[in-house]
Amino acid sequence: xLRYLPLSVFALAxxxxxxxxxxxxxxxxxxxxxGINIHETHASASLLGQFxxxxxxxxxxxxxxxxxNGVEMRPLTDQEVDQGRQAATSADDFLREGxxxxxxxxxxxxxxxxxxxxxxxxxxxxxxxxxxSPLRAMPLYRLMTWIEPTFEExxxxxxxxxxxxxxxxRADQAIAFLTEGLTANPQSLMxxxxxxxxxxxxxxxxxxxxxxFERARSTAKQAKNxxxxxxxxxxxxxxxxxxxxxxxxQPDKQAAIAAEGLKVFPGDVVLMGKAAGIHExxxxxxxxxxxxx
Amino acid sequence: MTPAIEIRDLHVxxxxxxxxxxxxxxxxxxxxxxxxVVGFLGPxxxxxxxxxxxxxxxxxxxxxxxxxxxxxxxxESSRRRIGYLPEVAMYYxxxxxxxxxxxxxxxxxxxxxxxxxxxxxxxxxxGLTASLKTLNRQLSKGMLQRVGIAxxxxxxxxxxxxxxxxxxxxxxGRQELRTIIQxxxxxxxxxxFSSHELAEVEMLCDRIIVIHQGQLVEERLVSRLKDGLRxxxxxxxxxxxxxxxxxxxxxxxxxxxxxxxxxxxAALNQASNDNVEIIDVVTQEGSLADYFIETIREAA
Amino acid sequence: xxxxxxxxxxxxxxxxxxxxRKDLWVVAILGFIxxxxxxxxxxxxxxxxxxxxxxxxxxxLGGFSTILAIVTTGRLLPEETRNRTLYPLVAxxxxxxxxxxxxxxxxxxxxxxxxxxxxxxxxxxxxxxxVRFELIMLQYVLLKMLGLVVVCSVxxxxxxxMTPSAAITMSFVILFGSAMLSRGLLMAYSTASxxxxxxxxxxxxxLPQVSLFDIGGRAANANWGLVxxxxxxxxxxxxxxxxxxxxAISWAKFRRQAx
Numbered sequence: 001x002l003r004y005l006p007l008s009v010f011a012l013a014x015x016x017x018x019x020x021x022x023x024x025x026x027x028x029x030x031x032x033x034x035g036i037n038i039h040e041t042h043a044s045a046s047l048l049g050q051f052x053x054x055x056x057x058x059x060x061x062x063x064x065x066x067x068x069n070g071v072e073m074r075p076l077t078d079q080e081v082d083q084g085r086q087a088a089t090s091a092d093d094f095l096r097e098g099x100x101x102x103x104x105x106x107x108x109x110x111x112x113x114x115x116x117x118x119x120x121x122x123x124x125x126x127x128x129x130x131x132x133s134p135l136r137a138m139p140l141y142r143l144m145t146w147i148e149p150t151f152e153e154x155x156x157x158x159x160x161x162x163x164x165x166x167x168x169x170r171a172d173q174a175i176a177f178l179t180e181g182l183t184a185n186p187q188s189l190m191x192x193x194x195x196x197x198x199x200x201x202x203x204x205x206x207x208x209x210x211x212x213f214e215r216a217r218s219t220a221k222q223a224k225n226x227x228x229x230x231x232x233x234x235x236x237x238x239x240x241x242x243x244x245x246x247x248x249x250q251p252d253k254q255a256a257i258a259a260e261g262l263k264v265f266p267g268d269v270v271l272m273g274k275a276a277g278i279h280e281x282x283x284x285x286x287x288x289x290x291x292x293x
Numbered sequence: 294m295t296p297a298i299e300i301r302d303l304h305v306x307x308x309x310x311x312x313x314x315x316x317x318x319x320x321x322x323x324x325x326x327x328x329x330v331v332g333f334l335g336p337x338x339x340x341x342x343x344x345x346x347x348x349x350x351x352x353x354x355x356x357x358x359x360x361x362x363x364x365x366x367x368x369e370s371s372r373r374r375i376g377y378l379p380e381v382a383m384y385y386x387x388x389x390x391x392x393x394x395x396x397x398x399x400x401x402x403x404x405x406x407x408x409x410x411x412x413x414x415x416x417x418x419x420g421l422t423a424s425l426k427t428l429n430r431q432l433s434k435g436m437l438q439r440v441g442i443a444x445x446x447x448x449x450x451x452x453x454x455x456x457x458x459x460x461x462x463x464x465x466g467r468q469e470l471r472t473i474i475q476x477x478x479x480x481x482x483x484x485x486f487s488s489h490e491l492a493e494v495e496m497l498c499d500r501i502i503v504i505h506q507g508q509l510v511e512e513r514l515v516s517r518l519k520d521g522l523r524x525x526x527x528x529x530x531x532x533x534x535x536x537x538x539x540x541x542x543x544x545x546x547x548x549x550x551x552x553x554x555x556x557x558x559a560a561l562n563q564a565s566n567d568n569v570e571i572i573d574v575v576t577q578e579g580s581l582a583d584y585f586i587e588t589i590r591e592a593a
Numbered sequence: 594x595x596x597x598x599x600x601x602x603x604x605x606x607x608x609x610x611x612x613x614r615k616d617l618w619v620v621a622i623l624g625f626i627x628x629x630x631x632x633x634x635x636x637x638x639x640x641x642x643x644x645x646x647x648x649x650x651x652x653x654l655g656g657f658s659t660i661l662a663i664v665t666t667g668r669l670l671p672e673e674t675r676n677r678t679l680y681p682l683v684a685x686x687x688x689x690x691x692x693x694x695x696x697x698x699x700x701x702x703x704x705x706x707x708x709x710x711x712x713x714x715x716x717x718x719x720x721x722x723x724v725r726f727e728l729i730m731l732q733y734v735l736l737k738m739l740g741l742v743v744v745c746s747v748x749x750x751x752x753x754x755m756t757p758s759a760a761i762t763m764s765f766v767i768l769f770g771s772a773m774l775s776r777g778l779l780m781a782y783s784t785a786s787x788x789x790x791x792x793x794x795x796x797x798x799x800l801p802q803v804s805l806f807d808i809g810g811r812a813a814n815a816n817w818g819l820v821x822x823x824x825x826x827x828x829x830x831x832x833x834x835x836x837x838x839x840x841a842i843s844w845a846k847f848r849r850q851a852x
Binding site: 307352385441 | 598602603610613676677678682686687688852
Binding site for chain 3: 120132
């Protein structure tokens with residue numbers, strides 16, 4: 001009989017372990033919807049949070065590097081600005097201005113060391129610059145949002161990258177990805193905006209798109225302070241809503257939204273155009289993420 | 294004949310952590326002849342280890358020179374003739390005694406199977422046959438000292454310099470060491486060693502050198518020293534006229550002490566002539582420890 | 594006496610100690626971490642991520658191998674002195690230069706061994722995800738091994754002029770910070786007057802240019818091909834000269850050092 005004692009004790013321990021999961025719900029009421037809340041409660045959690053943020057920020061920067069085939073750019077120095085050099089805004093500018101971290105031979109005091117670095121780290125030189133497909137970086141977006149679920153930019157850009165092109169299957173993947181992001185960040189204007197955009201442009205499902213844009217609008221109304229990226233998203237939300245209400249033949253709503261938008265963003269020419277019922281397409285790529293209405 | 298070791302006007306100075314210069318050896322001169330076994334004595338801080346370190350080239354002397362078989366002691370050719378046992382030596386903890394000896398042997402210029410054979414033989418000689426492949430870190434202090442002795446014998450050196458050679462050895466180990474040193478002496482090896490174990494010194498050495506505060510205070514052949522330290526006592530009843538000795542008479546029995554054998558013999562002859570009754574004759578061997586203490590006191 | 598045999602004996606002692614001391618276990622653990630991290634990465638899909646995987650692998654390899662080289666070489670001499678294992682060595686018919694050089698060779702050998710072990714594990718992890726082998730990876734390994742020689746010689750030099758912990762810390766600062774400092778000098782030079790160029794050149798040339806030996810980024814980012822042969826040759830010459838200079842400084846300090 002005694003030889004079954006260890007087994008019985010083990011079974012008892014396991015059974016009591018199962019019981020704790022039932023009790024735990026009562027003891028620790030769920031307050032954590034996303035990773036961000038735990039930062040405020042425990043030092044260790046805060047430290048972990050900082051680590052996660054650092055890793056995902058590093059991944060974000062690396063992703064940018066891969067998209068540019070490893071070329072590492074640098075800003076203009078004060079002296080260069082004084083010399084009248086123009087800040088680069090495109091890859092061609094960077095190439096022309098030689099604004100990479102490794103200077104050209106004519107500006108390098110290091111002699112042969114400089115020559116060697118230009119050879120061993122040739123990829124950092126603008127001459128080898130290409131734009132890689134953002135889709136190649138998709139696993140990185142997934143990784144960075146997995147590490148830091150509150151990294152809205154990661155969700156937004158990842159969703160945008162996935163949703164690129166006319167492939168309907170990819171649009172579904174983008175929506176699934178963004179919905180996951182929204183679960184972790186229910187108040188995110190960025191993600192709501194991107195979701196609305198994907199439903200509107202990639203799926204052509206305007207009513208569904210309106211649901212997300214409206215949710216973004218009401219979230220913004222409740223928010224006390226909006227960050228600059230949130231303000232940009234909100235402007236897009238107003239623009240898209242006016243457009244979508246026009247497309248779904250709801251002129252009253254279109255006018256009301258345009259008026260409301262103009263109160264928040266006075267002088268916005270797109271909204272003024274929409275308010276006047278004039279359809280203007282101001283679409284241009286913003287970092288390849290989303291086409292503005 | 295070229296001395297095995299010649300130290301001329303050696304000065305060794307250190308700078309202490311507080312920046313003050315300390316002269317550990319002050320104008321030391323000594324010579325050790327080939328085949329001699331010489332004990333190097335002195336109290337703690339006398340400068341023994343500093344002298345040996347200078348001799349081995351571990352420290353740069355302030356002035357003076359150290360020669361081994363006529364060559365500066367720090368040269369590679371001199372070192373090839375020296376076997377050295379450091380005062381406190383540790384051996385690579387993650388190597389075995391056999392690997393340790395193989396490493397040192399290779400540095401000595403020995404190679405291959407003959408080196409392995411010699412290393413194994415030396416470890417057997419110091420009683421480590423059972424521990425050939427045990428890691429050094431698993432050996433006791435005494436066993437490590439045996440490893441040290443074995444490594445100092447590698448390459449059959451002409452000169453053995455042993456610093457605190459008996460440190461950590463049990464009585465059996467000391468006995469084995471005595472045998473090794475005696476064997477080496479018979480083979481003509483010069484042995485220069487420091488030790489605080491004066492009994493060992495007395496048993497092993499031909500000569501002793503005593504230093505104190507970095508200076509030579511005594512240098513004697515042990516045989517002469519033993520003669521000098523020996524005392525004789527004669528106990529007799531009656532009167533011995535003309536006996537030059539310390540006497541102590543109680544109840545007609547006199548005990549006379551003699552510093553030399555000659556004095557005792559003279560007294561015995563006198564006693565025979567005078568028909569004095571001899572009760573006892575005792576020979577007392579003197580203690581090197583007492584002599585050492587007295588010498589240091591005098592030097593101080 | 595054959596100097597080569599002396600150096601070999603000393604180096605073998607260092608390797609044997611490192612193996613028995615289980616230093617290489619650290620490498621195995623680090624390798625395990627790399628493989629696990631790669632596994633985690635694979636979970637998110639590797640298609641299109643070859644550059645990132647290779648970049649991550651070379652970054653991790655470069656960092657870990659440099660750390661191991663510094664820690665291994667930095668304690669070679671100080672440990673000998675502290676543990677008093679130095680005396681029986683210097684009592685042998687070898688010069689102090691032989692001792693330094695033999696120890697340095699041992700440090701380099703252990704660093705190379707660790708690096709190659711890490712390379713094998715990382716290579717296996719990359720192969721699991723279908724990253725195909727390219728010749729530049731071999732060149733990366735070769736140049737990194739040359740760079741590790743510089744790392745070891747700098748660390749050995751520092752360990753002869755300062756305490757072991759200070760030497761290891763300084764090595765980390767110098768070896769990891771040299772690229773950053775070099776970059777800073779470039780920026781500073783762009784705003785400085787041309788007359789101070791020699792000063793910049795001297796400061797830059799005195800720094801160990803270990804980052805030049807790291808072509809991990811070039812191997813990771815596609816379509817760059819092999820580094821020209823003249824670069825490899827120049828780096829090999831630089832490695833030999835710089836390491837010789839470090840060894841000379843170490844020897845100048847160590848040859849008269851009281852033990």
